[in-house]
Amino acid sequence: MASGISLKELAAELKLAPSTVSRALNDSYEISEATKKKVISMAEKLNYHANPFARSLRENKSKTIAVIIPERINSFFAQVMDGIEEVAQEHGYHLLIYNTHEDLEREMKIVNLLLNGRADAIAMSVTSQTKDSSHLQKLHNRGLPIIFFDRVSPEIPTTKFITNDYESTFEGTKHLIQQGCKKIAFLTLGKDLSISKERQRGFQDAITSEGWELQPSMIVQCCHEEETNVKLIEELLLSPNRPDGILSSVEKLAFATYHAVKRTDLRIPYDLKLISFSNASTASLLNPALTTITQPALTIGYECAKLLIKKLTKPNHYDLIDQVITIPSKITIRESTCQD
Template identity: 45%
Template sequence: MDSVNLKKLSSILGLSVSTVSKALRDSYEISEETKERVKKIAKAYNYQPNIYASSLRKAKSKTIAVIVPRIANNFFISAIDGIQEVAQEKKYHVLIYLSHESYEYEKELVQSFASGRVDGMLISLTRETNDMEHLRQLVNNGIPVVFFDRVSTELDCSTVSTNDYESAFEATEHLIKAGCKKIAHCRISNKLSIGQHRLNGYRDALEKHNLDFHSKYVVKCSDNDVEDYKTIKTLLKDKDRPDGLFTAVESYTLIAYEVCRELGIKIPQDLKLITFSNLRTAGLLDPSLTTITQPAFEIGEKAAAELISAIEKPRYFKPENIILKSVLSPRDSTN
């Protein structure tokens, strides 16, 4: 109701508004005794500065935006957890937005930030995004952007991601070494950096081991479980069914598990499975799931740290493309 503001405080203290403001911010212009007196009263009245006034004046809000395609996803959750960790430590506030894989909505969001709602933005692009103009505008407006996971190098911004190509290569090779001859890949939109890199890693591993690349073994999945279910079922019902499957994201593999149950396909005897995944229960599944785990938390931490550097040291900040390695954990699904 009656939140105290500087004016009230100053009249209580018999000082001017500016003196109180300076005292609270430890200005050298104010004597120690006055500072103490002011702070004591401020605490007593539980004074909380109005951040809209102060942000307006300072043109800084200590707030960052995070845009992710979705939140019900183990990777993004851990990444956000990492972001929160460093944001909290550096006293930043975090606004979270879900683009739901819609480029239009992403664009709208990004544009709304141009007026300074946030000091910086972290983003993982939608599957549809292939035009960076909205982001370029933001950057030109002086608001730093850092990409994570689904990145673009088109702009002069930092990116934080994992070694997608190498990990996909390694995953595919893992299947080959386990004896697979007909390896399929469920890929994600190739508008995405990760989609391309993971597909390339897969393809090159096949080539290295003299296995043919069959386009019928590369299926494009969406972000709709029902559709993906059909896609994967079709793939696995084929009479020339694959004996190994490498999926670009976790959800495709979980669907594959369900399809296999339904079709009576035995994992790993009939089909070996490996996926990029941050599933906590990978080791408890039936059978346990071989995963390539991205350092999601660290990716989030690193991305947030980059962003805050860009915000706070604009002069000295140099954008970097940071790669954090994923690790392959062999389990029964490829045994």
């Protein structure tokens, strides 16, 4: 219905063969400058636009990259997408974007959808539930270039971008300790996630490096349901041996903590200090301003896209080798961990 003129029709109009017109439009050396000009100007005049599907079919590539994220309302993922899009657009690539909503079922469905070659490559961050990776393995086996960021799948031998999860969490915890915290809780989402494990390890090592004993009740498994999390954290804060510091490994758990605190008569930072992984630009506007561990989201997006495109444009000269590339986060200290 919305179809315009085809190459064949354009060729007929020019009294040339379709092959000639195709070559002219693709600036082939076999075509004289004179015909090229004629073809191009006629193409513009008739408003010719090459059918992308015919081209994709013929060339076996779609000029499309799929991006799969677990959550859209999340400043980190939003920034990564902006980064990916920037580089992709530069190279003429389009972006198919899928939100799994932290739901493994949906992730599997989406991944299966991509098995048919609709996208030339994939950049993704898995859900917090993703433990088994057989669905991802299928993608990889099919030869589809795939790259992970932040929430990586360790079993797939490809390039992964993460931040220095262990070190940032270690430092973040140390910061809480320096600020006088004696009992610190760690909020986390999926315990199967590799970054969760690393962050937890950083947290634990910081605790034990003080000669303190690690209390299991201070490792709090949260879910993706906001209200449930708020209640969970509220209970934690009302318990007899409540923490005086919290390190949240996920942005939204920090927000949940704010909400939970509001329900108690505790005050941040006096009764509770809070630090969290977050890329929210509003961190400094919160009440009180949130001390954050900020990931280099935009850079991660750039690098993911760059590598994927490198692989797509030089498939034989470059491979997405099995490596983890770490780009450090930055801690920004604000009021939520500092009482003047």
